[in-house]
Amino acid sequence: MINRMSKSNGNGGLLHPSVDRVLVIEGTHAASYAVKLARVQVIAAYPITPQTSVVEKLSEIVSGGELQAKFIKVESEHSAMACCIGSSISGARAFTATSSQGLALMHELLHWAAGSRLPIVMVNVNRAMAPPWSIYVDHNDSLSQRDTGWLQFYAESNQEVMDTVLQAYKIAETVSLPVMINLDAFVLSHTSEPVAIPKQEVVDEFLPARKALFKVDTADPKAFGALIGPDAYMEMRYKLFQAMEDARAVIRDVDLEFSAKFGRSYGGLVEEYFTEDAEVVLLTSATAVSTARIAVDELRSMGFPVGLMKLRAFRPFPVDEIRALAQRVKKIGVMDRNISFGATGIIYQETKAVLYNAPVRPSLFGFIAGLGGRDITPETIKEIFSYLLNHDEPERETIWISLKSDSAGQEEPPIPEGPGGRMKSEGV
């Protein structure tokens, strides 16, 4: 792990002067500590596996007096988001955490938060949607919230969870939009990793107290969110659209500023890995990225021209970054840990949409993998690379990886031979 971190994301390491201490903690607790460091003023949350440890840790932190916050232990996720909306419109910094069904229950209010332009930050532990019941990771829960007007980040490590929460408040309060930070159920949420906890004073410098641009204020009474006619609704939507557009530059700037303060950078909307000279690049997100790094390292050592693009921000979607990549590579494979029924993987669709108007369009492949907590191992990634290296064009729109099927139409791809030797594969 340390090795991976030193080599890839979180490249500032654990010895940066901003570091107060290093704790070996779960991803959920990384979120909790970040909330504390961000001096969040109101927390409202409802427990759901596997998010529970976020709120349990926060309960300890708040009741122990380490954080001066109001913690509303609501009766549902719906109320959790409503509380966040209420406290945020009052000018306070608000936080909640949820997962899967809870996120789905919040859906209406996600629109409300974004439409009210409230800089709420939420941690969502990605968990598959029921039925059938599953508590394991996939991304259909958060991606179903694609059009609510929330920024979405997907974290690869516990350190990134912590750092993204801190960045998220800064971004949210700059563009007046809410931010969702996603981390994979169990793979991150319940896996302990060393996490550098920054010093409070450095965080305070980076993230000063919120100054609400507008709020419910008895000194300046206004009504928020009343009925609006067709003469102005569209302009309100345009403003929200524009704020999301503006967020791209803000995300990049904040990451740069964060890097300068804390010595760790995440590249803004995406992070690229061995893409400089790559011909075949895999585009994926969250913890699968870590796994993919191992596969890429291995394939690279064998001489295959492969690379990796980590999709860190899903909203706003990294249009420029993907188009720039498309200029350089021959093939892009997208591995989705989600499925849009009746269509394809969601990130694949989005990538394809982005490339349609691009000057250069490489071959694009869509893979579905790891639903409902199905393991994504280096072998899974290599299998995908194998497919990519052996095909000029995809044979079908949606290629399901590791599907237990005799007749899914999935032909075993031939094992490619690279300059450094023949790839080993356990089969599809």
Next chain:
Amino acid sequence: MTRYKYTTVEEMPPLAFSLESTRKIPTGSWRHVRPVYKNKTSPCEVGCPAGEKIPVYFDLVRQKKYEEAWYKILEDNPLPGVTGRVCYHPCEGQCNRKPYDEAVAIHNIERFVADKNLRNKKLPQVSETPKSEKVAVIGSGPAGLSCAYQLSRKGYRTVIFEADHEPGGMLRYGIPEYRLPKKILDKEIADIESLGVEIRMDSRIGGNVAWSELEKFDAVFVAVGAMRSRKMDVAGEGLKGVYTGVDFLRDLSTGIVPKVGRQVLVVGGGNTAIDAARSAVRLGKKATILYRRTRAEMPAVPEEIEEAEKEGVRFEFLVAPAKITGVKGKASKIELIKMKLGEPDASGRRRPVPVKGSNYTMAADTIISAIGEEPDLSFLPYSFLKKGVRLFVDDDYSTGVPGIFAGGDAATNPNGTVVNAIRAGKDAAKSIDEFLGWRTQSNGLSHDVVHPDDVNTFYFPHEKRVKVPRIAVEKSKASFTEVNRTLTEGQALDEAERCFTCGTCLHCDVCLTFCPDVAISKDKDGEYVIDYDHCKGCGICVNECPREAMELVPEGAHEVEEEAVQA
């Protein structure tokens, strides 16, 4: 009102919030009916022959503005201390509170106001400029006093010719001291005189003053009253011991104690009969009233009948005198005949019919006949038109002889009450004013009278009518001291609070309280202003008004009315 309009996305706020108050939105355009403040007439005002503005002076009483209240009464009636005591208060019969619980004790408040101002000599100034015409009034009873007073207020020089030695007519000579103390009467007459009214005593027109004396005047008001008792037309009426009620009461008023036996029989059912009987009681006698109808038909004021009963006056109903016999010219026995009620007569009361063979006799040495009074018009020089025993007058109190007006008990239209005489004087003054070429303003009574159903009684919790304080019966029986006392201030205020004040806005704020459109406010003078830019015409204010001082008019009708006024 310019409504806010967005133009470009750039100038819009980042999210949908308000920038202005809805005050800019003229929701008054939704309205199809409009509330307006419109005072209406209370039934008591209509019921008061003198036309006193009862709701107005009640409001002044509630504000403890007793002097202003007094002035308000004096506009219509110069004798509130008198009427507050002796008026039969038809106003109370009309009171909208009557069907709800009990009528407001209006006349007791009137008396309270008058008595509060007993030492007040500052009468309201007459606003009109003095006029050159002079008016003569014959008789200083309530009609004459009222007429002279009103004329004087209108700027006329007025002279009252009074045949008697003291002014007041029946007020002085017909109403016993225990009901109307002379000092009250004297005070109010003095007030009238202080306005410039001249009263010439011992001046009997057609007697020591020639009728031609009146030719110096531009108009004459005849108000000689009805001072003569009607005859019973039974044998023995001239015997000693048989009095008329008028004479009996006059003697008492002038300090003469009539010689009466232990048993006094009073014939009649009116106020004179009651006064005579109660006076007899005060002389230590036993009094019995003989009336030919039943109690229900008695014309006397019910309270007076009750008082008489309390003081031990006995009543015999359905009985009439047939003849009086005497010994040595002095009455000793009376023969009575029993009556039964037949068909209703012109007055609407059932006519008493003698029961044949029911005659009986009882011992009687003192009999007071009080079956009604009539005027003595023998002094009139011309052949004035008469109706029955009274002088015929038109609705405007004119007699047919130009410049000569008449009213009060001497004329045809009253019913023999003080307040009707006061009204006659007041209205005749108006007619005289018009006759002399001046225009009199109307009293402005609206034709819209508030009915009991119009009152929002929710706002008036049930409360008992004030119990008028009086001296103990044992004491009252033994002297001519005034029986009823003036209400205490607390009682008067409580009783005044019972008044619904029908039809007159009291600024009670109910309309303002319940306006969902915040469209009613008060201006700097405390008057209500309706913001028609925003009033949606829901009508709650009108419906909730406790006293029907508002109404809803169709939208547009208001403008038509205003235009008509301007035209």
Next chain:
Amino acid sequence: MGQIKYQLPPEEILAPGHFACPGCGGTLTMRYMLKALGRKVIVVIPACCWSVIDGPVPYSAAGVPVFHTAFETAASTASGVKAGLEAQGDHETTVVAFAGDGGTFDIGFQALSGAAERNEDFIYICYDNEAYMNTGIQRSSATPFGAWTTTTPAESPKAEKKKNIVEVLAAHRIPYLATASVAYPDDMIAKIQRAKDISGFRFIHVFSPCPPGWKFEPEDSIKISRMAIESRVFPLLEVFDGVDYRLSRQPAGTPVRDYIRMQGRFRHLREDQIEEIQKYVDEDWERLSVRLASTKGAEHLKKAAPQKEKESSRTKRAATKVRSRQK
């Protein structure tokens, strides 16, 4: 003595020009609420008539900050606003959730129960017009038995009784619970002001007639409200800590028929059905009387032992202090 008059706080915070229908009870409720609480108030309004009444963007009638929120979130959003203010050191501003019966009895019920149970520190005012009026008169669980609505047509009017929200809230043992009526503005204002001085979850259930929804002339709004109170259809009361019931006004006990017959929404009812409603009202009143009597009984006991009464009021004061310190 004399005429009943109302001494209301003079300041008018609510502006005219709002979008309420003529004779709107819910709007009078807002007006009185603002009079009672003044300008240091933040109002949270879920979907309800008042989402429209306050005025379209960029207008507002309320004169105080208003946050329009989703239908089912009055209580939760208000919880958040209050927490946010507290977290920023504002302990003065009163937060009010202002919701209709739909947002309170039905779709917002969960959030309401949650906030009540957590004893969130705000005032919840439900202006109850007994149906979904803003969407065009559909039945809610606050619609009374026998009433017509567009979803309970006259051929099959509402067959269920109105949900007893007072008992529901009392069961949450909230510190203050009261019913009020637009016909008794002084009572309503006094209750809202009392609520202001208590910390924790406070609920005011306001009977708010709706002329177009109940089918009566707008001018009769107050009269009908009054009849509802006087006929015991809607008793005016206060409940402290969910157990201590106090009657605010002894109703005259006028026949329910008089109240029913004034409204078109009950036009289809036969006499026997009205008698049935009378029976329900009588039964409810009896049940309430038992509660009131037990409270009175407690008071009698206190009177019998003045020593103890003192002690208990001291304890009560102490408890209030503790509550306010917890703010």
